[in-house]
Amino acid sequence: MDMQTSFRTRLIAEGILFPTGVDGLFGRNGTFEAVYDGLEHAITNFGRGSGAEVMRFPPAMAQTTFEKSGYMKNFPHFAGTVHCFCGDDRAHHALMGQMERGEDWMGKQEPADIVLTPAACYAVYPIVAKRGVLADAGHLVDVASYCFRHEPSLEPTRMQLFRMREYVRIGTPAQVLAFREEWMERGQAFATSLELPFEVDVANDPFFGRAGKLMADSQRMQNLKFELLIPVNDGAGPTACLSFNYHMSYFGDTWDMRTPDGNAAQTACVAFGMERLVLALLRHHGFDLDQWPAGVRETLALR
Amino acid sequence: MDMQTSFRTRLIAEGILFPTGVDGLFGRNGTFEAVYDGLEHAITNFGRGSGAEVMRFPPAMAQTTFEKSGYMKNFPHFAGTVHCFCGDDRAHHALMGQMERGEDWMGKQEPADIVLTPAACYAVYPIVAKRGVLADAGHLVDVASYCFRHEPSLEPTRMQLFRMREYVRIGTPAQVLAFREEWMERGQAFATSLELPFEVDVANDPFFGRAGKLMADSQRMQNLKFELLIPVNDGAGPTACLSFNYHMSYFGDTWDMRTPDGNAAQTACVAFGMERLVLALLRHHGFDLDQWPAGVRETLALR
Numbered sequence: 001m002d003m004q005t006s007f008r009t010r011l012i013a014e015g016i017l018f019p020t021g022v023d024g025l026f027g028r029n030g031t032f033e034a035v036y037d038g039l040e041h042a043i044t045n046f047g048r049g050s051g052a053e054v055m056r057f058p059p060a061m062a063q064t065t066f067e068k069s070g071y072m073k074n075f076p077h078f079a080g081t082v083h084c085f086c087g088d089d090r091a092h093h094a095l096m097g098q099m100e101r102g103e104d105w106m107g108k109q110e111p112a113d114i115v116l117t118p119a120a121c122y123a124v125y126p127i128v129a130k131r132g133v134l135a136d137a138g139h140l141v142d143v144a145s146y147c148f149r150h151e152p153s154l155e156p157t158r159m160q161l162f163r164m165r166e167y168v169r170i171g172t173p174a175q176v177l178a179f180r181e182e183w184m185e186r187g188q189a190f191a192t193s194l195e196l197p198f199e200v201d202v203a204n205d206p207f208f209g210r211a212g213k214l215m216a217d218s219q220r221m222q223n224l225k226f227e228l229l230i231p232v233n234d235g236a237g238p239t240a241c242l243s244f245n246y247h248m249s250y251f252g253d254t255w256d257m258r259t260p261d262g263n264a265a266q267t268a269c270v271a272f273g274m275e276r277l278v279l280a281l282l283r284h285h286g287f288d289l290d291q292w293p294a295g296v297r298e299t300l301a302l303r
Numbered sequence: 304m305d306m307q308t309s310f311r312t313r314l315i316a317e318g319i320l321f322p323t324g325v326d327g328l329f330g331r332n333g334t335f336e337a338v339y340d341g342l343e344h345a346i347t348n349f350g351r352g353s354g355a356e357v358m359r360f361p362p363a364m365a366q367t368t369f370e371k372s373g374y375m376k377n378f379p380h381f382a383g384t385v386h387c388f389c390g391d392d393r394a395h396h397a398l399m400g401q402m403e404r405g406e407d408w409m410g411k412q413e414p415a416d417i418v419l420t421p422a423a424c425y426a427v428y429p430i431v432a433k434r435g436v437l438a439d440a441g442h443l444v445d446v447a448s449y450c451f452r453h454e455p456s457l458e459p460t461r462m463q464l465f466r467m468r469e470y471v472r473i474g475t476p477a478q479v480l481a482f483r484e485e486w487m488e489r490g491q492a493f494a495t496s497l498e499l500p501f502e503v504d505v506a507n508d509p510f511f512g513r514a515g516k517l518m519a520d521s522q523r524m525q526n527l528k529f530e531l532l533i534p535v536n537d538g539a540g541p542t543a544c545l546s547f548n549y550h551m552s553y554f555g556d557t558w559d560m561r562t563p564d565g566n567a568a569q570t571a572c573v574a575f576g577m578e579r580l581v582l583a584l585l586r587h588h589g590f591d592l593d594q595w596p597a598g599v600r601e602t603l604a605l606r
Contacts, residue, residue, distance in 0.1 A: 018358065018430050021365040022416055027426060030357030054333030055321065058464035059362040059449055062324040063409065072402060076388040076395055081409045082419065083386050084453040085379040089512040092379055099375060106366065106384045106414035111407070112453055113325055114463070116385065123330060127321050146362055146449065150387040150415055160417070161361035209392040 007234055007283065008156045014287050023152040024160040031289060035278045038300025040165065043272055044142075045299075046190050047167055052142035057123040059116055059146035059161070066115040069122050070254060074207050074215065078149040080116035083109035116148035120164040121269050128170055129255035136260055138171020140179075156279055157232050157239045163274040168267065170252075172259050176268040180244050183270040187228050187242045193299045196230050196280055203227040203240065224248070230280040241276045245269050310537055310586065311459045317590050326455035327463035334592060338581045341603025343468065346575055347445075348602075349493050350470055355445035360426040362419055362449035362464070369418040372425050373557060377510050377518065381452040383419035386412035419451035423467040424572050431473055432558035439563055441474020443482075459582055460535050460542045466577040471570065473555075475562050479571040483547050486573040490531050490545045496602045499533050499583055506530040506543065527551070533583040544579045548572050 011017040018027030028036075060082060066072075071079060083106070085095065098105040117123060120143045128139055144165040151158060169179035184200065191198045203225045204216035219225055224246045229238035245268060251257065252264035259265050285292045289302055314320040321330030331339075363385060369375075375382060386409070388398065401408040420426060423446045431442055447468040454461060472482035487503065494501045506528045507519035522528055527549045532541035548571060554560065555567035562568050588595045592605055 018360075020360075020426070021367055021429075025361060025363065025365065025417060027358050027360045027430065029359075033357065033359050054336065055330050056332075056336050057321075057323075057330045058328060058462070060328065060451075060464055062328065064324055067402060072388075072408075073399060076390075076398060080385045080387055080415060080417075081412045082383045082451075083409070083412070084383055085375075087379075089514075092512055095379060096376060099370060104414070105375075106386070106418075109384045109386070109414075111409035111412075112383060114328060114383075115409075123323070126324075127330065148363075148385075159361070161363055209395055211392075 007232070008154065010287075011156055011279075011282070016282065016287065017156065022160070023154060024158055026156070026159065031287070032278055032282075034289060034302065035281055035300065036163070036274055038302050039272070039274060039277050040144075041301045042190065042193070042299050043165055046186055047142060050140055050167070052140045052167060055124060055127070055141055055143045057117060057120065057143070057145040059148065060114040061117050061123050063111075063113045063115050065122070065126050066118075068126075068254060070250075071118050071122070074205070074212065075118065077208050078118060078151060078206075080148040080150055082112045082114045082116065084112045086110050116161075117145050118149065119147055120145040120166045120271070121168045121267075124168050125170075125251045125255045125257065125267070129257045133258050133260055134171060134265055138169065138175045138259070138265070141168040141170070142166075143168055155233050155236065155239075157273075157276045159275050162276075165272040165274060166269045168269040170257060170265050170267050172261075172263075173248075173266050176246065176266045180246055180268040180270070184226060184244050187244065187270060191228060191230070191242075193295065194277075194281060195293055195296050196284055198228050198230050198241075199238065200226055200228050203243065230276075230284075232276065232280050232283050239273075239276055239280065241273050241280055243271045243273075245271065310535070311457065313590075314459055314582075314585070319585065319590065320459065325463070326457060327461055329459070329462060334590070335581055335585075337592060337605065338584055338603065339466070339577055341605050342575070342577060342580050342584075343447075344604045345493065345496070345602050346468055349489055350445060353443055353470070355443045355470060358427060358430070358444055358446045360420060360423065360446070360448040362451065363417040364420050364426050366414075366416045366418050368425070368429050369421075371429075371557060373553075374421050374425070377508070377515065378421065380511050381421060381454060381509075383451040383453055385415045385417045385419065387415045389413050419464075420448050421452065422450055423448040423469045423574070424471045424570075427471050428473075428554045428558045428560065428570070432560045436561050436563055437474060437568055441472065441478045441562070441568070444471040444473070445469075446471055458536050458539065458542075460576075460579045462578050465579075468575040468577060469572045471572040473560060473568050473570050475564075475566075476551075476569050479549065479569045483549055483571040483573070487529060487547050490547065490573060494531060494533070494545075496598065497580075497584060498596050498599050499587055501531050501533050501544075502541065503529055503531050506546065533579075533587075535579065535583045535586050542576075542579055542583070544576050544583055546574045546576075548574065
C-alpha cells in the first residue's frame with residue numbers, strides 16, 4: 001500500500017468519507033462538512049466588502065449554454081451529459097427486461113437538454129451578458145456550484161463531483177488583471193491563515209488531445225493560469241487547491257459581453273476547490289477538529 | 304398571464320431566481336440562499352438530540368447502487384443517467400464537426416457508471432447494510448443531497464435539480480412507525496414556527512405507467528405516504544414541502560439490512576424539499592427578509 005492509498009484508507013476507516021463503489025465519488029460525514037462550512041465562511045470573509053453579487057447554481061446547466069461555452073472543444077473527456085428515458089409502457093417493459101438480463105440499458109437513454117456543470121463560472125457569463133453593456137466599474141460575482149469531471153481516480157483529492165466556489169471579475173483588462181493580482185495575494189493570506197504549507201506556480205488546464213498540448217504550452221507561456229498548491233496526497237505531487245485564471249477576452253467574445261468603450265470584456269477568476277481544501281486541512285491538522293490550532297479554528301469559525 | 308406564472312415572473316424580475324434557458328433549472332441569489340441556510344439550521348435544531356449520523360452526498364450515485372434500488376421499475380421517467388465522451392483525437396474531430404453542423408452529438412456519448420441521485424436516502428441504505436446487523440436501537444441518519452427528476456415544469460416549485468434533506472430511521476416496525484409519528488408532529492411544529500399555512504394529507508408517489516396506477520392506489524390505501532402541503536403557486540393546488548414515508552421492508556429486503564431478531568429492517572423517512580420551503584417562505588412573508596416576522600427570523604437564525 002503506498003502512502004497515497006493510505007490517506008484515502010484512513011479517511012474511509014475513520015468514517016470521514018463513505019465510498020460509493022465508484023472511484024472519485026464519495027459521501028462525507030459531519031466532520032468533513034463542518035470544515036466545508038467553515039471554509040465557505042472564511043472565503044466570504046476574505047471577499048467581504050468587495051460588493052460581489054451572489055449566484056448559486058445547481059450541478060447542471062442548459063445544453064445550449066454548455067455548447068456555446070466551447071468546453072467540448074477543449075475538455076471533451078471531462079464532460080458529463082444527462083440522458084433520460086422518454087418511452088411508454090411498452091418501452092419500459094423492454095427496459096426492465098434489459099436490466100434483468102444484465103444488458104446495457106443506459107445506452108438506450110435519450111439526451112436530455114442538460115449537461116453537468118464543468119466549472120462554476122460557466123453559468124455566470126450568459127446571465128451577465130444578457131444585461132447589456134457593463135458599468136464603468138465592471139462586475140464582480142461570488143459564485144458556487146457542484147462541478148463534474150469524468151476522471152475516476154484513487155486520489156481522494158480528485159473527485160468526479162466536487163464543489164467549486166469562485167470570485168469572477170468581468171471588466172477591462174486593467175480591472176481583471178488588478179483583481180487577479182489582488183487575489184493571488186489574498187489567496188496566499190488565506191492559506192497562511194489556515195496554517196497550510198503551499199507554493200504558487202504557473203499552471204495549465206488539462207486540454208484534450210494533440211492540439212491540447214499546444215494550448216497548454218501557450219497558456220503557460222502567457223502566464224494565464226496560476227495555482228496555489230498544497231501537499232495532500234503522500235507519494236504524489238502537491239494538489240492545486242486554488243487557481244487564479246485570466247481568460248483574456250475568451251468569455252467576453254463568446255458571450256458578447258462589452259465594456260463601455262465597446263471592447264469585448266475580459267474576465268478573470270479565483271477558484272477554490274472546496275473538497276481539496278477540506279482534505280488539505282484534515283491532512284495537515286488531523287482528523288480531530290478540537291485539536292486544530294486556535295487560529296485555524298477562528299478563521300473557520302469552528303465552535 | 305395566470306397567477307402561477309406571475310409568482311415565477313416576480314422571482315425572476317426581483318433577481319431571486321436566474322433562469323438558465325431550461326424549465327425547472329434555476330440559479331439563485333444571496334437572498335434565496337440565506338433562507339436556505341436558515342432552513343438547514345432550523346431542521347438541524349428540530350432534529351437535535353436524536354443522535355443522528357450525518358451523511359452528505361454528491362448529486363450522483365453508482366450505477367450499480369441505482370440499479371439495485373429498483374428506481375427504474377417505478378420511476379423511469381424521472382431518472383437522469385450520466386454519459387461521457389471516451390474517444391480519441393479522431394473521434395473528437397468528428398464530434399466537433401457534429402456540433403458545428405448542429406447535429407446530435409449527445410446521442411453519441413457513452414454511459415458513464417453513474418446516475419443522478421433521485422432521492423437523498425437512496426445513498427444511505429447500502430452503506431448501513433454493509434455494516435452488518437443493526438444494533439438493538441436501530442439507526443438514524445441525517446442525510447442531504449442534490450436530487451434530479453426529469454420533469455421540466457413552469458412551476459418554480461418543481462425544479463429538475465433540487466436539494467433534499469432527510470432524517471432516515473432504520474429498525475424494527477415499532478421503531479420506524481414511532482419515528483414517523485413523531486416527525487409528523489414535529490413537521491407540523493416546524494411549519495408553525497415558520498408561520499406557514501399547511502395541511503397534512505395522505506399521498507402517493509408518481510409511479511410510472513399503467514402498473515403505476517395500482518402501486519399508487521395501494522400506497523394510499525396503506526397510508527404509507529403523507530405530505531405536508533403549503534400553498535405556494537397561485538392558481539394551483541398546494542405544494543408538498545415535507546413528506547413522511549413508511550417503506551415497510553422494501554429497502555431492508557433490497558439491501559439485506561437486518562434487525563437483531565433476524566428480520567428484514569424496516570425504514571421510514573421525513574424529507575424536506577429545501578427549494579420548495581424557501582419558495583413557500585418567500586411567497587408568504589415577501590421578498591424582503593428584514594420584514595419577516597420576528598419568530599420566523601429567529602427560527603431561521605437570520606441576522
